[in-house]
Amino acid sequence: MSITYLEAIREAQAKALADDPRVFIYGQDVGTFGGAFKATKNLAKEFPGRVIDSPISEDAIVGMAIGAAIEGARPIVEMQFADFSTVGFNQIVNQAATLYYRTGVSCPIVVRLPSGGTAGSGPFHSQSMEAIYAHYPGLVVLTPATVEDAYSMLLEAIAIEDPVIFCEHKFLYYHLKAESLPAEAQPIGKARIARPGRDLTIVTYGAMVHESLAAAEEIAADGFEIEVVDLRSIKPLDTDTVLASVARTGRLLCVGEAWPWGGVCAEVIARVTAEGFGLLDAPPMRLNAKDTPVPYHPALWGTHRPTASAVAASARQLLEI
Amino acid sequence: MSITYLEAIREAQAKALADDPRVFIYGQDVGTFGGAFKATKNLAKEFPGRVIDSPISEDAIVGMAIGAAIEGARPIVEMQFADFSTVGFNQIVNQAATLYYRTGVSCPIVVRLPSGGTAGSGPFHSQSMEAIYAHYPGLVVLTPATVEDAYSMLLEAIAIEDPVIFCEHKFLYYHLKAESLPAEAQPIGKARIARPGRDLTIVTYGAMVHESLAAAEEIAADGFEIEVVDLRSIKPLDTDTVLASVARTGRLLCVGEAWPWGGVCAEVIARVTAEGFGLLDAPPMRLNAKDTPVPYHPALWGTHRPTASAVAASARQLLEI
């Protein structure tokens, strides 16, 4: 058997629907059609009445999920693309994120954001919004990079009492495969050493984990061992695991697919330099997308986003300092 | 004569309306009423037909400003509070911010955001959204901290060909006074040394400039000279001025009123440590609001936000390292 990242997301939802009668799914085309990416394929048939097509109304979709959560339900909402969550932004950051703090009533909703770039998708079907949501108190922001995490973290996300922004990466949907689904998993909030090393730490997440692993492999030929830390969750962010890695390597490169200003890389560097300044043998470095909208043409897109070779080039530069 | 920060904003708009026939103002209650804070007081009378009341429709308000800009106008839109710009978020980040990159047609709009906390304003009338907007390519994000800057930077913002998010601070509206309006000003993109010093650099912006200056004054009694850098513009961010200051002092404390994750402080620290690692004699430090919604009660609010004494305490701690 072989299962893709996308199938893992479907399976997690199927399991949650089967195990917990409070769970339901709401979003555009998620019903009989099974969703734009087929992440809810057959679920409407398997769980009648619990996988519900919405109008094109992201503000209402999120708002309704919040109301349902107040009444004890466990809604999962699917945005057709992360980019469209800007329309539901107010409900996410002002209603869902503040509910518990203000009223003491928690808000267990999961907002699934098909995120990140793929070739030819252009400025409005490629965005990575994790840093935007992580800025707000009251939200948990997850960025699974593996099939196993896509499955186990989504299950855990549904179980969490608080609102979760689940940034699943479209570039991994079909590419990434695993032999089977995990029975156990690391808890949310713990980062993972995706590849151990001793010369330099790359801290990354989402699709960039794979670009970074490829870069590490490439550089291994030069005799350098790069450690790759997959954050898994960017809020909360597992500073301890990152610090422990930097303590081993003395060098930090942060790689993110999103824009640089105030992104995950900036946040990681701020934490490491504040809490582990003495561990660094060289300045921390970051590699992000270029600071423009995500271009449509694959030739431009391939330069706009960090690729394995760009990561390798940055790592080499940092190793030489 | 004495002029407040708020009056400076009104005067800048009056001057822009007088000097440039392309300028108009659109927003809730900005017309005859003069705006919720009176930032457009009398302007509707002085400039008939050019200061226009809108419905309660932030998405349409921003969208209309963009369309008007395409046709050669220079719209200034007022959000009643920065917090409500979440409803116009999609138009700001996906339409205004991408227009030039995609089409080559620039988008000269100014979105005025009455920002930041004041006592008793609570979670939805206190927010500081500068980091959210700065994350997006295609936007200029300004955070004036003085009466002079409120005036000259708003005038410059209106003249800029690109979309500007103008974060004016409500806490400064009435408090802050100047003798007169400036005839000349530093250009946007240049930070300002608000107080020179040699022992520690505080990088900050907006209302926190004044808390930081008060902290510096307090600490001066101990014999330490704190340099306070007022960023003025957080995107673009004047890394050079910050680096030059850190080169003088060897110590960096960043102070921001907004939430910590991915905020201005994280971005400043990422830049300084990447580009000026060797300049630092101690780990960089940041001081932000607590990571919860902004509380209503003044007693809670006073702890939630950084105050002069909290800034002083952080600075003392950093001076001891």
Place this chain on the structure above:
Amino acid sequence: MSEVVKSRPGAERDQGREIVKAYRTMLAARVLEEKLAALYRGGKIKGGVFLGRGQEALSVAVGQNLRPGDIFAPLIRDQAGRMAFGDTILDTLRTYLGSSLGSMRGRDGNIHRGRPREGYYAMISHLGAMIPVVTGGLLARRLQGQSGVVGATCIGDGGTSTGAFHEGLNAAAVEKLPLVVVVANNQYAYSTPNSRQFACADLLDKAIGYGVTGHKVDGTSLADCLRVIGVAITAARAGGGPQLIVGDLLRLVGHGEHDDASYVDPTLRRKPVGQDCIELAGAYIIQQGWASAEQLANWREELETEVDATAGRVMREPEPDPADEDWSALSTRELEDHFA
């Protein structure tokens, strides 16, 4: 529809009881709000104060027609409706004054209060935003197999211009959920008159575009409000889908207590729409012989005493202490992020 009510034996007596009950709640709201205004002028309230003077009849009719187990998301000017739905003088004062014993514990204030687990949702400031939230609450109730539940929420003339109003009402209509949206058409949104807010001849014209039932009500008449909103809530409860009610009235006070409402067209105050619903209701009660003028005066006096005493008590209650706060926005403490 009033025939329907009157055709039952004893209906008139029932109606009298209902009106008097509503009147006393309106009066409580009015007296309490007068106190809030006084406290505001005295600098005792740090934030803004937003009152519902002139809107008590419409508001109370919503709260009083709901049942325990229903959902209610009131808006700015719903002190009367809130109290009819179970909110108290005590918690109102605690929230405005920021007592740590209030339902919002000083974390949020004034009109931003509620007890969501009891069906009493706490509004956020963003207008329109509560409509989809109530809709979602009703969807969950349906999924849980509950029927006969109603969710009501209020909005102003200005709030109808929000995308949230549109998306929420449309989604409720598609699901045919028992949502009752009450528009308090008080002629202004802050300083903005209706002529600058919408272009339809009547806000009720919006109902057909959503495929929902529309109801018009005279917001100055308590009897009319109780009857029409009763009909709408009954229809929603019976499976008739969303109901849109437009009540015409005038805000008899500033947008907030900082505002003198000088922009209000003075001719409106002299028109029927500008009448004070409490005065009208009081006169009606006296005229119908359900209570005397003395009784009305007594009720007011009792309420003033209660409100004053409660305010005094609340002002002696502890403020929230920052040191007692755990400063977490998440209920799952293990998932809190830590900043150095």
Place this chain on the structure above:
Amino acid sequence: MSEVVKSRPGAERDQGREIVKAYRTMLAARVLEEKLAALYRGGKIKGGVFLGRGQEALSVAVGQNLRPGDIFAPLIRDQAGRMAFGDTILDTLRTYLGSSLGSMRGRDGNIHRGRPREGYYAMISHLGAMIPVVTGGLLARRLQGQSGVVGATCIGDGGTSTGAFHEGLNAAAVEKLPLVVVVANNQYAYSTPNSRQFACADLLDKAIGYGVTGHKVDGTSLADCLRVIGVAITAARAGGGPQLIVGDLLRLVGHGEHDDASYVDPTLRRKPVGQDCIELAGAYIIQQGWASAEQLANWREELETEVDATAGRVMREPEPDPADEDWSALSTRELEDHFA
């Protein structure tokens, strides 16, 4: 209204010319889109391909009724309307194929193209978002003292559920701007049927709620489309305020070329709404004697030749070169931020 047109002498000849002109534009759109589908199947287009098959009559009627100097913000399925407004086979292919010579220079693709400075706005993906933008463009024109200008934009049945549609149309109505909103009611939003999208009996019922004039049109009939949209645009131009047009038709193709549209109710295809507007228009033209079947076939052949030749040419054009890009999102280069 057709009487008005027919009462002029030579009106019938004019109408024939108008219909034939529109038909040839529709045909160009159809032929071009067939090529795009073929290129997509051949893996030559990296992103999605979204076609307007079945919607050409409604779309062309918008573009053809506009004048130079007007504003047009087309949507997904407006290839015909775009071409009637001046877009070309060449720029369409360049944009889809990502040629660096296209108006979007490879930065954006497919339907996300335009030349805003020429009144031809470039849509963003977020549905509804162009409505306030056109409204604002019209407001600016008014402030500049221009009159007689119209701004038109298109939206789907699904797009009417967005807050942006609501806020934009309402704001235009308040300002009484010459905005023409054309709803292509093609029965589905991706897989979602109208029954899951709205609950009004007819989308036209929304017009009264905004206080704008509503027009219904048979989206399969070119003559009807040209006439009704002509009337609406004329009314807007004359100061009649926003016009809402609802055209009923069926999307005769998948949502995108990746989609087989298997969810479409097959009975719809057999109903009048499911007819192909191009076939109907061609037959009408032949029947009226404005052109022969051979002429129609010739036109198609000419278009196929032109489209094929243009596609060949564009495929030899340079791709955008990342090294030539200055990677700036700001027109003010001095304000660019710099990241180490």
